[in-house]
Amino acid sequence: MALPASTNILIVGCGPAGLSCAITLAAKGHKDITIIDARPDGRTLSRAIVIHAQTIEALHSVGVADKLNARGVRAKRMVVRWQQTRLIKANFATLEERTRFPWALLISQSDTEDILEERLNELGIHILRPYKVTDMESVQGGIMVKFESGESIKARYVVGADGNRSTVRTLAGIPFRDPKTGKNPHAAVVKPTDSAKKLEKKLGKELVVADVHLSGHIPPTVNPTDLGVFLSPMQFLLLVPLPPAKDDPEQRPIYRMSCPVEPGAKEVTLTYLQKVLNSALGLPTEKTPIVDKLRWASLFRVKSAVADRFHQRMGDGIVTLCGDAGHVHSPAGGQGMNLGIRDAIQLGQALSDIIKRDNDPNTSPSAARAYADKRLEGYTTERRKLAVGVIKITKFMTWATGLEAPPAQRARNALYWTIGRGSVVSKKFTLRLSGLEAADHESIPLNA
Missing domain, CATH: 3.30.9.10 (D-Amino Acid Oxidase, subunit A, domain 2)
Known part of the structure; x- marks a missing residue:
């Protein structure tokens, strides 16, 4: 399937968060969606293995809970x-x-992704691979996203679901840092003489x-x-x-x-x-x-960080974040993928509401813009607060188990x-x- 010249929504990354966001939008009738991934085979290491009750509830709302429950161990x-x-x-x-x-629910991340992708395909959306983002720039009517292949696509909304080293987040200029230390965990300078303890302090356990x-x-x-x-x-x-x-x-x-x-x-x-x-x-x-x-x-x-905000305007376009692109923390308690999936479903609902307002002939462009800003500010506030809370509790759990x-x-x-x-x-x-x-x-x- 060829990359289109333009799309209303571009989702970068097809892990559980990116897939969940795309499914939410497609299930609500939005078909002008392009979802891309940098991995040629689309498979990931199965680090995440737990889906908790609130996340299953959220996935039930987009029609995938039954298949997940049938595959996993309860x-x-x-x-x-x-x-x-x-x-x-x-x-x-x-x-x-x-x-x-x-x-x-105990289930490998690769199985979770398979089931989510099956649901997305049922809704008529297919992942395009491999497309690695290298640049984004504001253009009239949206954002031009450029790829390593030399191709590009114009999008009104760009969803960064491309992991904790998110290129989308970096290109949008959104800071990513530990809420306690204020430091970006990916920016630590390592010296050859650093001891194991010093490396742990700089890079995480x-x-x-x-x-x-x-x-x-x-x-x-x-x-x-x-x-x-x-x-x-x-x-x-x-x-x-x-x-x-x-x-x-x-x-x-x-x-x-x-x-x-x-x-x-x-x-x-x-x-x-x-x-x-x-x-x-x-x-x-x-x-x-x-x-x-x-x-x-x-x-x-193990690293801990959260984005300063989960959305950013770029001219006529908007960049949004979900999943690990918005937060990263210890795997203690199996919270990371769960929070990311729920981010994505909430973001899909928010973007659906915004697009409906964009297409409402009774809404002026300025009113639609104000609505989008307010809706996404609410999304940022909600998701960032939850992410900071998860970082606090998982830091404690990691410290306590690591004595x-x-x-x-x-x-x-x-x-x-x-x-x-x-x-x-x-x-x-x-x-x-x-x-x-x-x-x-x-x-x-x-x-x-």
Whole structure:
């Protein structure tokens, strides 16, 4: 499919946020949409694996919740343990009064993207690849977006859904920084003499993410419907069951592992993952599962930042942001993709309202412009406030799980155990993880 010369809405990036924004617009009848992506094959590493209740509610409004629920594993609880001792849990069944989806859905990001793309195709919109944005300039009637291929497209509205290193955000001149330090996490200057601790301070904590197969004895604490966090002398291990790969003839369960990186290591090994698992479970060797196959693994740095604003006028056009282009933070609690998808659905609704006002013959151009500015200012205020809140809580969770000194670990465990005995704290923890607490501050999605 050829790139058109012009489009009303250009969406840059086809991860979960970009796809969700395009689906929302298309479901509301807007067909003059172009969605492009820089990746030739369109696939991504499956870092995000959890879709929480409020996000499933939002996705239900655009017609994709049923397929996602059918594909994923429905986690009943998130449990934080010190090895085999339960400290605190989030029981998602307590959400029944607030949602039709009282669970956390465990599903790989690649599966989520496949299902979202299928829905977009059903609505008549197809992704164009590969198109890498290199420049944007204001022109009469909109924004001219230029690509590495030498091609260009004119758009009235440009949606930046192109990740935390967003080219769209950079070209629009929107600052991106940690709300506490005011620094851009991508602008840190690294020296060859920097120690591991200094690199962590400059670049963020380095973590492992890996999908593996386990064999041997699987203890009851490695529950197939639990989102499990195991604290141990080696800090922590996230251990989460995922559905088998669709192309796996044996249909073996996949387990997501995430933990601190091995000091000085440049790659992830089975030996190190086994060492982490042994420490996390604290069981005799014969009762500890064996990490027998590494499907894929990656190292990444935890960063925190939020855009100063989620929209920017460029002459007659408007640039907007959603997902990681607007905020980035620790993966603790599985909040990032969830917030990004809900950004995108809210943005799609806002742009739909704005375009309808643009096309209303009874609305003057100046009134339509004022309406667009007001609508997007509300979007920025809402989404930025939620992003800053997520950054605060995920920073705390990352700090607490990453304690290394035994006295600090013991004090944290005692605190978690104490508060974990109370139902009020447990319910609030569950509500916060699910995103339903944010529902009180989010615009309500309209059914497609």
